[in-house]
Amino acid sequence: MTLPSGPNADPSEIEKFSTLAHRWWDRTSDFKPLHDINPLRLGWIEEHASLKGKRVLDIGCGGGILAEAMAAQGAEVKGIDLSAKALAVARLHGIESGVRVDYESVSAEELAAREPGAFDVVTCMEMLEHVPDPAAIVAACATLVRPGGHVFFSTLNRNLKSYLMAVVAAEYVLRMLARGTHDYSRFIAPSELARDARKSGLEIIDLTGLHYNPITRHYWLGDNTDVNYLMATYRSPTSA
Numbered sequence: 531m532t533l534p535s536g537p538n539a540d541p542s543e544i545e546k547f548s549t550l551a552h553r554w555w556d557r558t559s560d561f562k563p564l565h566d567i568n569p570l571r572l573g574w575i576e577e578h579a580s581l582k583g584k585r586v587l588d589i590g591c592g593g594g595i596l597a598e599a600m601a602a603q604g605a606e607v608k609g610i611d612l613s614a615k616a617l618a619v620a621r622l623h624g625i626e627s628g629v630r631v632d633y634e635s636v637s638a639e640e641l642a643a644r645e646p647g648a649f650d651v652v653t654c655m656e657m658l659e660h661v662p663d664p665a666a667i668v669a670a671c672a673t674l675v676r677p678g679g680h681v682f683f684s685t686l687n688r689n690l691k692s693y694l695m696a697v698v699a700a701e702y703v704l705r706m707l708a709r710g711t712h713d714y715s716r717f718i719a720p721s722e723l724a725r726d727a728r729k730s731g732l733e734i735i736d737l738t739g740l741h742y743n744p745i746t747r748h749y750w751l752g753d754n755t756d757v758n759y760l761m762a763t764y765r766s767p768t769s770a
């Protein structure tokens with residue numbers, strides 16, 4: 531099998547998601563957390579930008595969990611990923627669900643060169659912590675969104691607590707995620723993501739934590755960004 535050899539993709543990361551591809555829509559399996567948080571993140575996105583009728587790009591869309599949900603809200607959604615297997619599953623699921631999303635295997639950087647400013651909204655969720663150079667993805671997002679449009683990120687903070695919660699607890703104790711899903715060294719502090727976003731011309735408009743209680747199995751949004759967090763950004767209408 532040939533793996534993508536783009537300059538900003540880690541073949542072992544893509545392989546990891548390809549191996550799990552058949553499980554994308556199994557709500558009880560490895561991607562259960564993504565299914566469980568989907569309504570929360572969708573609601574949070576729509577608090578900032580209504581999706582109906584918007585051109586939306588979902589970067590690192592995997593099996594299409596968020597992409598389909600945004601399309602169901604009336605957005606015209608394109609989903610990109612470098613795992614061909616994830617995209618194959620996403621396309622098949624779209625046929626079953628009848629929700630239309632345009633999927634393509636292309637890197638964010640390549641698409642940014644091809645279609646700058648083409649999207650009203652760009653989402654890049656749970657993906658930055660899997661790439662060698664997240665700042666380059668953030669820059670591509672800033673290029674892909676139109677002036678006056680929004681870019682939404684989510685990723686994992688980097689500190690002792692996030693290591694214990696997102697790696698030790700989630701992968702080893704609670705077994706919510708496959709072992710090896712996350713590499714602590716790739717976690718990104720909100721200050722680092724904010725710096726990369728600002729450097730690319732994006733203004734930070736919201737930073738929110740995403741929390742999980744393993745006993746009640748309940749997720750909620752709140753101020754504490756120690757572990758999982760979401761960041762909303764905006765490209766100034768006057769930017770070039």
Ligand code: SAH
Nearest residue numbers: 539547590591592611612613655656657660
């Ligand atoms: N964004 C989706 C899936 C997150 S899982 C969601 O939140 O529901 C991370 C995804 O990022 C996987 O599908 C993986 O294949 C993809 N990915 C990893 N590195 C990538 C890269 N360099 N370019 C595009 N996608 C990538």
